[in-house]
Amino acid sequence: MRGQITKFENVKECKENLELKHLVTPYQNKKLPVYDWYNYKHSFSRDLVIKLIEGFQLQKCDKILDPFCGSGTTLLACKEMGIPVYGIDILPLSVFISNAKLKTYDKNHIEDSIKEFKDILKDKRKRKKVKGRQKNLLKKFFREDILNNILFIKEWIEDKNDEQIKYFFLTALLSILESVSYTRKDGGFLRIVKNKNFSDVKSVYLSKLQKMFTDLELLYALPNSEAKAFEGDARKTIFKTEEFSAVITSPPYPNRHDYTRVYFLELMVGFMESYDELKNLRYFSIRSHVEARKRFTDESYVAPEILRRLSKKLEDTHLPNRAVITMLEGYFEDMYMVFKEIHRLLKPSGKVAFVVGDVRYGGIKIPVSDALINLGYSVGLEFKEKITARIRGNSPQQMKKYGKEPMEENILIWIKR
Numbered sequence: 001m002r003g004q005i006t007k008f009e010n011v012k013e014c015k016e017n018l019e020l021k022h023l024v025t026p027y028q029n030k031k032l033p034v035y036d037w038y039n040y041k042h043s044f045s046r047d048l049v050i051k052l053i054e055g056f057q058l059q060k061c062d063k064i065l066d067p068f069c070g071s072g073t074t075l076l077a078c079k080e081m082g083i084p085v086y087g088i089d090i091l092p093l094s095v096f097i098s099n100a101k102l103k104t105y106d107k108n109h110i111e112d113s114i115k116e117f118k119d120i121l122k123d124k125r126k127r128k129k130v131k132g133r134q135k136n137l138l139k140k141f142f143r144e145d146i147l148n149n150i151l152f153i154k155e156w157i158e159d160k161n162d163e164q165i166k167y168f169f170l171t172a173l174l175s176i177l178e179s180v181s182y183t184r185k186d187g188g189f190l191r192i193v194k195n196k197n198f199s200d201v202k203s204v205y206l207s208k209l210q211k212m213f214t215d216l217e218l219l220y221a222l223p224n225s226e227a228k229a230f231e232g233d234a235r236k237t238i239f240k241t242e243e244f245s246a247v248i249t250s251p252p253y254p255n256r257h258d259y260t261r262v263y264f265l266e267l268m269v270g271f272m273e274s275y276d277e278l279k280n281l282r283y284f285s286i287r288s289h290v291e292a293r294k295r296f297t298d299e300s301y302v303a304p305e306i307l308r309r310l311s312k313k314l315e316d317t318h319l320p321n322r323a324v325i326t327m328l329e330g331y332f333e334d335m336y337m338v339f340k341e342i343h344r345l346l347k348p349s350g351k352v353a354f355v356v357g358d359v360r361y362g363g364i365k366i367p368v369s370d371a372l373i374n375l376g377y378s379v380g381l382e383f384k385e386k387i388t389a390r391i392r393g394n395s396p397q398q399m400k401k402y403g404k405e406p407m408e409e410n411i412l413i414w415i416k417r
Contacts, residue, residue: 072098
């Protein structure tokens, strides 16, 4: 394949490899069976994981961790390769979607359930009145008849009390929510879109179920290696010391993207009982957005010198939201704790791959990659390589006021010595 990542041995220089630019986005996954069941807007592609596995020379006796597992790309790619893998994420949506892509379904059972569901849609006498416990929180995002159908489908899934049906049918439902709502995901925002045209929600949902059903053969063909996602926090995990041979992940970027807002519809339809529950999730996530709060403290943390200099510059700069300064300070403290945990979990000579991008506030570039390289070094991870996979632009607001400055999106590689 082009853009091959070679063995990561004794390589410390930075190099540009723009042939990898599509692999640090979900572009490829949108065209791949099962991977396309549900995709995060901010994720990487299957082939990047495969390249990293090959570059790290990992074998079926190794074990891989993704501490920010997102929509499960690392887990499913490792499963394809027959390499044991575990993922964790603080978002229940991420854990659910990841595990939905890893399950082996009884094809006859799923087919019969789809037929049963179609029959219920045809016979209104079999339909119960929607309870709609989350209806008030969701009604401004959907046309009323569409929301009623969404909540009806959710209640039908819950009433079945069947694990296979839950993972398969709820994944399909979550995947169509944005397309049948008044919303559009735009960077770190869930925006209301006026005058949006809607397809019939039942037709869209049945089409998604049928598409997913045709993908089941791929899951049957996967090796029987262990692969599972858990709800958890990358700063403090449940895993054993020196359990993993490699970490492949993309942590949150300090770009103010609050995923509890971006994925509000999916979280409220699928997992949250109240808005207070959602806020608690928001507060205790990695401090990559301004509403996150300190959850853990590590007295051994010392802020990188580069961050201390930039904080002073930001103090003297006009910022629309000055909480960004505190956010950045908290983000790197949190990431220090992530690195310490990764170091604990890795076997000697274990490898680490991060996909992460730089950001800019008030016209000041925050070299996130360089700061993370320093943090990794401070906990005992030897930095090996930085590959610039993509050059991103700036927000229209930043460019209008401060001009254009390229922001790198990098693949960073460390090894535990």
